[in-house]
Amino acid sequence: MSRYVVTGGAGFIGSHLTDALLASGHEVVVVDNFATGRAVNLNDARANARFTLREVDIAGDPAALAAAFAGADGVFHLAGLADIVPSIERPGDYYRANVHGTFQVCEAARAAGVKKVVYAASSSCYGIPDVYPTPETAETRPQYPYALTKELGEKLVMHWGLVYGLDVVSLRLFNVFGPRSRTSGTYGAVFGVFLAQKLAGKPMTVVGDGSQTRDFTFVADVAAAFFAAMTSSVRGEIMNVGSGGTYAVNELVALLGGDVVHIPKRPGEPDCTFADVTKIGRLLNWQAKTSLADGVARMLERIDDWRDAPVWDPQSIAQATSSWFAQLGGSRS
Numbered sequence: 404m405s406r407y408v409v410t411g412g413a414g415f416i417g418s419h420l421t422d423a424l425l426a427s428g429h430e431v432v433v434v435d436n437f438a439t440g441r442a443v444n445l446n447d448a449r450a451n452a453r454f455t456l457r458e459v460d461i462a463g464d465p466a467a468l469a470a471a472f473a474g475a476d477g478v479f480h481l482a483g484l485a486d487i488v489p490s491i492e493r494p495g496d497y498y499r500a501n502v503h504g505t506f507q508v509c510e511a512a513r514a515a516g517v518k519k520v521v522y523a524a525s526s527s528c529y530g531i532p533d534v535y536p537t538p539e540t541a542e543t544r545p546q547y548p549y550a551l552t553k554e555l556g557e558k559l560v561m562h563w564g565l566v567y568g569l570d571v572v573s574l575r576l577f578n579v580f581g582p583r584s585r586t587s588g589t590y591g592a593v594f595g596v597f598l599a600q601k602l603a604g605k606p607m608t609v610v611g612d613g614s615q616t617r618d619f620t621f622v623a624d625v626a627a628a629f630f631a632a633m634t635s636s637v638r639g640e641i642m643n644v645g646s647g648g649t650y651a652v653n654e655l656v657a658l659l660g661g662d663v664v665h666i667p668k669r670p671g672e673p674d675c676t677f678a679d680v681t682k683i684g685r686l687l688n689w690q691a692k693t694s695l696a697d698g699v700a701r702m703l704e705r706i707d708d709w710r711d712a713p714v715w716d717p718q719s720i721a722q723a724t725s726s727w728f729a730q731l732g733g734s735r736s
Contacts, residue, residue, distance in 0.1 A: 411482030413440025436460040462504035472515040481523040490549035501552035509563040519570040522560040525553040536679035546671035570638040577645040581622030599712035611668040613653035618645040621693035645678025670731040
């Protein structure tokens with residue numbers, strides 16, 4: 404049994420990772436300030452005697468963070484702010500959480516003598532890549548502050564590994580989906596948006612013509628990748644985490660079933676996301692196991708989880724994304 408810290412453990416991916424670690428017999432300390440995480444995501448974990456919750460802002464009190472890290476064997480660093488639009492509107496908040504917060508996590512891990520830190524990076528660092536599937540060697544071209552701050556966090560983690568000898572691994576995540584996915588925010592993730600619309604009997608808001616493809620990767624597979632990275636001897640590496648395929652939004656719509664309405668394509672978004680997962684397969688012997696169809700079926704089984712989620716329509720989306728278009732350009736027609 405090991406003692407692991409999961410920062411952002413009340414979030415979508417973090418809570419699934421927490422449950423998986425507890426199910427494997429480990430002790431888990433979740434560090435979360437609930438800025439984006441949800442208490443309900445930890446309902447199962449709270450019933451486990453090996454679970455501890457520390458309500459701490461990673462960019463705030465270093466002493467509280469140090470206390471949470473005491474005695475930890477490893478740290479999974481998933482805490483941070485997500486979403487594109489708020490990052491454009493409030494870049495300072497994103498820098499504080501995703502960059503300064505990561506600095507404090509690295510320092511707390513170093514001081515506590517933690518054996519390894521696994522960082523949740525974002526495939527958004529690639530921007531609009533030249534090559535598909537996209538390898539880790541591709542040029543990074545962040546298109547908005549969220550992507551930039553996640554890349555800066557990755558650079559911090561890797562630098563602490565280089566200079567201070569901290570064992571580190573960074574996982575660049577592609578389009579993670581599954582139960583507990585975010586349901587709010589300034590125009591949320593596509594799955595939550597579509598499921599809330601389906602429940603409300605409203606058409607699904609498809610960006611552009613829906614032919615754009617995404618590397619939809621199921622959350623349980625992503626949690627397994629984090630655990631594989633932590634327990635391996637691999638260090639100082641950056642690896643993509645993807646499904647091994649790329650799927651049209653229209654394919655997702657067909658699996659969900661329902662009417663659609665089309666909204667303008669957004670500036671700075673790629674027509675395709677598609678991870679080259681050769682490296683993680685070679686180094687960690689990891690590959691995704693859940694197909695898009697199976698993952699969607701699992702989400703539909705729990706569709707009531709999205710009953711209280713906001714129901715977006717073309718008008719509210721246009722209002723919510725106005726700063727996106729204003730700052731990054733692009734036509735609304």
